Amino acid sequence: MSLNNSILNLLGIEDRNIKVLNVETTSKNNEQLKVTHASLSYPVARCKNCGFETVVKNGFRKTHLRLASLNGMRYEMILAKQRYYCSNCQTTFGATTDLTKPNQTLTRKLKSQIMLF
Structure with missing residues (x-):
């Protein structure tokens, strides 16, 4: 099992398209937190809008x-x-993942964890 799979398994992330770049420990408002830097990319054959095979990669967009x-x-x-x-x-258009709903920053598991308390 690679280090990438171990980190994703620990965090409970099952998306195979996410690649972990590094993990760092930082402090924010006198609170320790672990920040994982990762990338999400996968091949796209057709456009989601028109359906033609004229799709090219166009950079990355960072989300928190x-x-x-x-x-x-x-x-x-x-x-x-x-x-x-x-x-x-x-x-x-951008790559999507099942971790969050579109245009949201709280993951589904965090929302369910909040509802338990």
């Missing part, structure tokens, strides 16, 4: 996700999501 806490320590993830561009309809 709050993960569920383990053993009282706070975990966050800086996730660089791949952006795609369709040269046929001139639209852009």
